[in-house]
Amino acid sequence: MEGARRSYGLQSPGTRGVAGAKRYGMVIDLRKCIGCMSCAVACKTEFGVPLGSWRTWVKVSDKGRFPNTRRVFMPRLCNHCDYPVCVRNCPTQATYKHKEGFVLQRYNRCIGCRTCMVACPYNARHLLPAKRTDNNLPHMVVDKCTFCVHRVKKGIVPSCVQACVGGARIFGDLNDPKSEVAVLASKERLTVLKPELGTSPSVSYIGGDWEIMDEPHSYTNRTEQLKEEFNDYKRNHEGDAFADIVEGEPTMPQIGEHAIGFLKTIPHKAADVLKAFRIFLFG
Amino acid sequence: MEESVVTFNVFHHVAWGTTISVYFWLVGASAGSFVISSFGWVFGIKRYKPLALTASVTAIGMLLLVPILLTWDLGKPVRFIYLLLPGFWHATGPMSWGTVLICSYPMAMGVYTYFVIKNDIFWARATGIIAIVLALSTHWYTGVVMELNPGRFLNHTALAPLLFLTGAFISGIGLLVLILTMQNLVVAAEKRIDWKLLIEMAQYMMYGLVFDAFLLFLEFMQSIYGSMNVVLGHEAVLMGVFKFPYFWLEIVIGLIIPFLILVSPLKRNIYAVVAASFMVCIGVYGMRVWWVMGGQYLQSFY
Numbered sequence: 001m002e003g004a005r006r007s008y009g010l011q012s013p014g015t016r017g018v019a020g021a022k023r024y025g026m027v028i029d030l031r032k033c034i035g036c037m038s039c040a041v042a043c044k045t046e047f048g049v050p051l052g053s054w055r056t057w058v059k060v061s062d063k064g065r066f067p068n069t070r071r072v073f074m075p076r077l078c079n080h081c082d083y084p085v086c087v088r089n090c091p092t093q094a095t096y097k098h099k100e101g102f103v104l105q106r107y108n109r110c111i112g113c114r115t116c117m118v119a120c121p122y123n124a125r126h127l128l129p130a131k132r133t134d135n136n137l138p139h140m141v142v143d144k145c146t147f148c149v150h151r152v153k154k155g156i157v158p159s160c161v162q163a164c165v166g167g168a169r170i171f172g173d174l175n176d177p178k179s180e181v182a183v184l185a186s187k188e189r190l191t192v193l194k195p196e197l198g199t200s201p202s203v204s205y206i207g208g209d210w211e212i213m214d215e216p217h218s219y220t221n222r223t224e225q226l227k228e229e230f231n232d233y234k235r236n237h238e239g240d241a242f243a244d245i246v247e248g249e250p251t252m253p254q255i256g257e258h259a260i261g262f263l264k265t266i267p268h269k270a271a272d273v274l275k276a277f278r279i280f281l282f283g
Numbered sequence: 284m285e286e287s288v289v290t291f292n293v294f295h296h297v298a299w300g301t302t303i304s305v306y307f308w309l310v311g312a313s314a315g316s317f318v319i320s321s322f323g324w325v326f327g328i329k330r331y332k333p334l335a336l337t338a339s340v341t342a343i344g345m346l347l348l349v350p351i352l353l354t355w356d357l358g359k360p361v362r363f364i365y366l367l368l369p370g371f372w373h374a375t376g377p378m379s380w381g382t383v384l385i386c387s388y389p390m391a392m393g394v395y396t397y398f399v400i401k402n403d404i405f406w407a408r409a410t411g412i413i414a415i416v417l418a419l420s421t422h423w424y425t426g427v428v429m430e431l432n433p434g435r436f437l438n439h440t441a442l443a444p445l446l447f448l449t450g451a452f453i454s455g456i457g458l459l460v461l462i463l464t465m466q467n468l469v470v471a472a473e474k475r476i477d478w479k480l481l482i483e484m485a486q487y488m489m490y491g492l493v494f495d496a497f498l499l500f501l502e503f504m505q506s507i508y509g510s511m512n513v514v515l516g517h518e519a520v521l522m523g524v525f526k527f528p529y530f531w532l533e534i535v536i537g538l539i540i541p542f543l544i545l546v547s548p549l550k551r552n553i554y555a556v557v558a559a560s561f562m563v564c565i566g567v568y569g570m571r572v573w574w575v576m577g578g579q580y581l582q583s584f585y
């Protein structure tokens with residue numbers, strides 16, 4: 001059952017259960033996920049997702065103590081929320097909710113303000129870097145999972161679903177009662193991430209473990225190694241005005257470094273302004 | 284029960300940084316100085332008239348830096364134009380409203396300043412009222428931009444705009460005291476602003492500090508009785524990685540010490556008042572820092 005239908009800005013009202021309409025969604029059966037990360041790799045290759053950014057990834061946690069242990073996996077991606085905060089907050093209508101369920105990004109409108117990244121509760125968005133291996137690809141705009149809309153429109157499942165070894169990712173039209181995803185959605189016990197935020201995700205999980213799904217837990221119960229890797233990531237990033245603070249190091253000098261980092265990006269931004277003026281004046 | 288440990292996850296960036304916090308500080312200080320500027324011309328408190336011009340020029344100056352910072356923060360600066368085009372403007376995005384305010388507020392301030400220079404009482408008052416509403420709204424919106432992110436627990440509070448406005452009021456006065464002091468040191472004796480006026484302004488700042496402390500207390504209470512996210516936000520973010528901007532800058536340097544100065548007999552000493560103003564300005568910057576970056580910090584681990 002859906003709650004009251006709300007609609008904000010560029011968000012087409014929910015089509016879940018509406019006769020004749022399609023509503024795409026994904027169910028992830030965590031009992032079948034073996035943590036091979038094929039989905040993450042398939043996605044990276046499908047879109048050439050840059051180093052340090054992810055459209056989908058797999059989080060891993062270890063439970064219990066020997067001999068009663070279990071390794072738990074949780075594939076993550078954009079939830080294609082029915083009430084997406086990212087869409088509401090975008091100032092240029094660059095991101096929108098498609099009536100068939102996709103939350104999509106329009107690069108030609110995105111100004112790279114990163115409001116949507118701040119708004120998304122699931123870290124599902126990233127800023128494409130200024131320099132890419134192929135500079136014809138979009139850069140300095142925000143990008144996210146598209147549920148492989150280009151494939152779905154041709155009747156093929158998303159890349160991650162196709163690559164999934166364990167058959168854990170099931171994608172399809174939730175409005176089609178015969179589709180595998182609709183059958184699972186009706187028969188299984190499903191959970192979603194952060195249901196309390198009212199985003200109403202289109203990605204749900206079977207067999208979720210609360211600890212790996214919990215935000216405070218993800219912070220407090222990281223392994224030491226993960227902490228170090230995280231800090232390295234934050235120390236080493238190159239980018240435009242990101243504000244990562246490394247734990248255990250004094251904050252204010254780091255903020256000073258961000259300011260210097262920001263100043264360092266001025267040459268390429270200035271080049272961009274000059275290019276825009278050149279095109280404006282001389283075509 | 285043995286708790287599980289997260290052994291692998293990917294990493295995410297905190298998207299808004301120093302530039303945005305500097306911008307919030309500038310907009311706040313601008314709105315605050317503008318409020319003081321309007322005391323004389325809009326609210327009719329005559330003794331404030333002499334400093335109106337300096338105050339509104341300070342406000343305009345602060346605000347002129349803002350578009351530069353913001354457009355450069357976009358990465359490809361020219362794209363800021365999209366924010367102003369009707370086909371792009373998105374009414375549910377707080378930033379869309381912010382753009383309208385950031386564009387209209389300096390214009391209104393400019394017109395007001397023109398009438399102040401012309402000494403036209405009626406029009407200065409009329410345009411002053413419009414400008415003051417825009418000044419407050421411009422800063423109100425910065426709070427709203429942070430607030431309307433339900434996933435950022437430290438920011439998602441209805442007190443956000445109020446905290447931002449109080450910060451604006453006190454940092455605006457603080458900045459103005461500093462600027463007027465410098466002005467007094469360079470101009471001829473007969474053009475100086477009465478030191479007593481600066482001391483009086485600092486007393487308004489003191490009331491602002493009390494209100495700020497009250498709001499902070501409300502937030503603190505909510506955070507320690509809140510959901511695990513907020514509790515952790517308090518423990519690991521505010522009293523953890525962001526302890527320096529939150530506790531030392533905002534609370535100790537920006538609130539407690541200036542408050543003690545401004546209630547003790549030192550409040551009649553202009554040197555002490557200037558020092559307190561300086562500390563308040565820094566303290567409010569500390570608040571801007573943790574509001575922008577601290578709210579996003581925890582979630583970048585999710």
Ligand code: SF4
Pocket residue numbers: 077078079080081084085086087103119120121122123124125144199
């Ligand atoms: S998961 Fe994030 S990016 Fe995806 S639709 Fe929801 S709010 Fe938007």
Ligand code: SF4
Pocket residue numbers: 089090091092093094095109110111112113114115116117141142
């Ligand atoms: S970064 Fe792009 S998509 Fe995101 S809010 Fe800004 S303009 Fe919209």
